[in-house]
Amino acid sequence: MKSATxxxxxxxxxxxxxxxxxxxxxxxxxxxxWVTVALALLYCYMAYQEPAFRSADNLSNMTRNFAPxxxxxxxxxxxxxxxxxDLSIGSVVGLVVIVAGLFxxxxxxxxxxFTMGLLAGLACGAINGFLIAYVGMSSFVVTLGMLSIARSxxxxxxxxxxxYQFGPDAPIVKAIGxxxxxxxxxxxxxxxxMPQISxxxxxxxxxxxxxxxxxxxKPIGRxxxxxxxxxxxxxxxxxxxxxxxxxxxxxxxxxxxxxxxLLLGYQGSAINAMGQSYELRVIAGTIIGGTVLAGGYGTAFxxxxxxxxxxxxxxxxxxxxxxxxxxxxxxxxxxxLAVLLGMQSxxxxxxxxxIEKILPKRQR
Amino acid sequence: xxxLEVRNLAKNFGAIxxxxxxxxxVEAGEVVGLMGDNGAGKSTIxxxxxxxxxxxxxxxxxxxxxxxxxxxxxxxxxxxxxxxQDLALADNxxxxxxxxxxxxxxxGRWPLDRLDKxxxxxxxxxxxxxxxxxxxxxxLVKKMSGGQxxxxxxxxxxxxxxxxxxxxxxxxxxxxxxxxxxxxxxRRMRAQSVAVMLISHRMPDVFAVSDRIIVMRRGSKVADKxxxxxxxxxxxxxxxxxxxxx
Numbered sequence: 001m002k003s004a005t006x007x008x009x010x011x012x013x014x015x016x017x018x019x020x021x022x023x024x025x026x027x028x029x030x031x032x033x034w035v036t037v038a039l040a041l042l043y044c045y046m047a048y049q050e051p052a053f054r055s056a057d058n059l060s061n062m063t064r065n066f067a068p069x070x071x072x073x074x075x076x077x078x079x080x081x082x083x084x085x086d087l088s089i090g091s092v093v094g095l096v097v098i099v100a101g102l103f104x105x106x107x108x109x110x111x112x113x114f115t116m117g118l119l120a121g122l123a124c125g126a127i128n129g130f131l132i133a134y135v136g137m138s139s140f141v142v143t144l145g146m147l148s149i150a151r152s153x154x155x156x157x158x159x160x161x162x163x164y165q166f167g168p169d170a171p172i173v174k175a176i177g178x179x180x181x182x183x184x185x186x187x188x189x190x191x192x193x194m195p196q197i198s199x200x201x202x203x204x205x206x207x208x209x210x211x212x213x214x215x216x217x218k219p220i221g222r223x224x225x226x227x228x229x230x231x232x233x234x235x236x237x238x239x240x241x242x243x244x245x246x247x248x249x250x251x252x253x254x255x256x257x258x259x260x261x262l263l264l265g266y267q268g269s270a271i272n273a274m275g276q277s278y279e280l281r282v283i284a285g286t287i288i289g290g291t292v293l294a295g296g297y298g299t300a301f302x303x304x305x306x307x308x309x310x311x312x313x314x315x316x317x318x319x320x321x322x323x324x325x326x327x328x329x330x331x332x333x334x335x336x337l338a339v340l341l342g343m344q345s346x347x348x349x350x351x352x353x354x355i356e357k358i359l360p361k362r363q364r
Numbered sequence: 365x366x367x368l369e370v371r372n373l374a375k376n377f378g379a380i381x382x383x384x385x386x387x388x389x390v391e392a393g394e395v396v397g398l399m400g401d402n403g404a405g406k407s408t409i410x411x412x413x414x415x416x417x418x419x420x421x422x423x424x425x426x427x428x429x430x431x432x433x434x435x436x437x438x439x440x441x442x443x444x445x446x447x448x449q450d451l452a453l454a455d456n457x458x459x460x461x462x463x464x465x466x467x468x469x470x471x472g473r474w475p476l477d478r479l480d481k482x483x484x485x486x487x488x489x490x491x492x493x494x495x496x497x498x499x500x501x502x503x504l505v506k507k508m509s510g511g512q513x514x515x516x517x518x519x520x521x522x523x524x525x526x527x528x529x530x531x532x533x534x535x536x537x538x539x540x541x542x543x544x545x546x547x548x549x550x551r552r553m554r555a556q557s558v559a560v561m562l563i564s565h566r567m568p569d570v571f572a573v574s575d576r577i578i579v580m581r582r583g584s585k586v587a588d589k590x591x592x593x594x595x596x597x598x599x600x601x602x603x604x605x606x607x608x609x610x
Contacts (some may be wrong), residue, residue: 218479296456
């Protein structure tokens with residue numbers, strides 16, 4: 001504290017060695033930031049190495065492939081912020097597509113079918129939320145149960161048949177799932193170098209903006225974080241903890257239904273096995289994006305970037321001609337690496353702490 | 365009419381009798397020290413008054429009205445604020461966010477209402493300045509010292525016009541200088557005719573600010589004396605049981 005005595009007095013920040021919670025500090029300390037950097041680097045490297053990777057068609061493909069996962073990751077982020085987990089989403093995808101598919105095969109209009117599918121997904125979320133928030137059961141147990149129940153219901157409802165004869169509204173359903181904007185000439189105005197972005201991606205962008213707004217600017221967003229940080233404190237200060245936790249699972253049911261209906265439209269058919277093991281991929285994307293499993297931290301942007309990184313890795317490996325059996329090993333390593341990068345050690349990002357250890361600063 | 369009146373209060377958790385037949389009153393602008401050994405039932409009394417759980421027997425009156433709060437929020441609506449022993453802070457939020465947790469300032473109309481972050485930061489900055497605390501509104505609570513955390517928890521009680529502030533061990537984990545500041549704050553609250561119940565182990569702190577001292581032993585009241593009419597020796601005797609009752 002030599003400088004302090006020389007000046008006569010020191011600012012509080014110098015004394016306490018505390019940095020205020022600034023925007024830049026938050027950015028550098030955030031895992032989502034580093035994952036974005038990794039994503040950009042990987043993208044640039046692949047674009048340089050492999051012309052096919054940066055083609056408009058491949059970009060269209062990649063953005064469409066990860067969007068449903070990113071949409072589900074938004075719901076998962078909200079659930080994990082409260083300190084919970086939703087393992088049921090893969091099975092709920094199966095249930096939603098089967099319910100919607102059945103109504104289509106019964107020649108109901110597309111909006112009735114989609115509404116019924118959405119209601120099925122919301123019901124699963126509401127049951128999860130009720131048992132977790134109001135009955136006080138563990139989210140792991142409840143959603144594990146729902147994983148089994150929803151899949152089983154999908155199999156029973158479908159009679160273990162694939163559903164594809166969707167009646168008069170089949171073209172509309174397909175149009176929703178396969179819509180693109182902007183569209184290449186001659187049908188549209190977009191030049192060939194511009195990727196045609198799918199409806200899945202646009203739906204994801206809208207959902208992410210909405211969630212980002214709610215998490216940052218709405219009281220309920222603040223309350224979600226407080227529940228993850230200290231549920232007891234949130235309760236004592238009058239935060240409606242039970243209602244908010246309930247809504248988190250309903251929201252997860254909603255994002256899952258939305259993704260499921262887009263996938264149904266894209267594929268134009270429904271099988272009860274759809275969505276199997278999606279929950280793991282979604283959780284992986286969420287965690288890579290900086291959401292902490294213990295709760296209290298997570299962003300909409302992180303959910304998108306994490307899911308995007310998984311898809312870019314997958315796509316890059318395919319393009320580079322790596323045996324597809326290696327995918328799991330790479331994706332798994334990235335999950336661990338991303339969380340390692342985001343770890344904090346003594347108030348500093350782990351990486352900074354390591355660098356200081358290897359290259360110690362001179363004694364002050 | 366006393367601000368807070370507790371009559372024949374009892375609380376049992378199953379077979380454990382935590383509180384037996386407690387009666388006392390607190391007037392507006394009075395500072396009452398509540399002392400007792402570990403397990404004497406001090407924190408249980410706080411939680412009963414604050415509405416964390418209902419009493420088994422007896423009644424709690426606020427301004428002459430019988431109030432058996434089901435939730436802490438209801439107690440707060442009646443002007444009772446609590447600084448909990450564990451402070452009830454969310455580590456992942458900033459100081460300002462914690463001060464306003466559960467009663468955020470909003471701007472705009474529903475459904476476009478949103479948090480007025482700047483207003484909350486400014487107001488909590490004022491509160492910290494009032495408390496003479498080196499806490500900054502944008503700092504994360506996770507990275508704060510014990511005294512700063514204490515300041516956040518106390519600032520929270522200053523948001524509304526509380527009539528009664530219950531403080532559970534507010535000076536247990538902070539520096540000497542900060543203790544003096546907390547005690548000064550208690551005096552200032554008394555000057556504004558806010559009643560304070562100070563639950564503490566620290567005899568000098570209680571003697572420094574209290575008008576009256578209530579001593580508990582094994583779940584019941586053994587003494588209720590004006591500070592001027594007693595001594596630390598007598599209170600120690602009462603706490604340990606060397607003196608039966610006074």
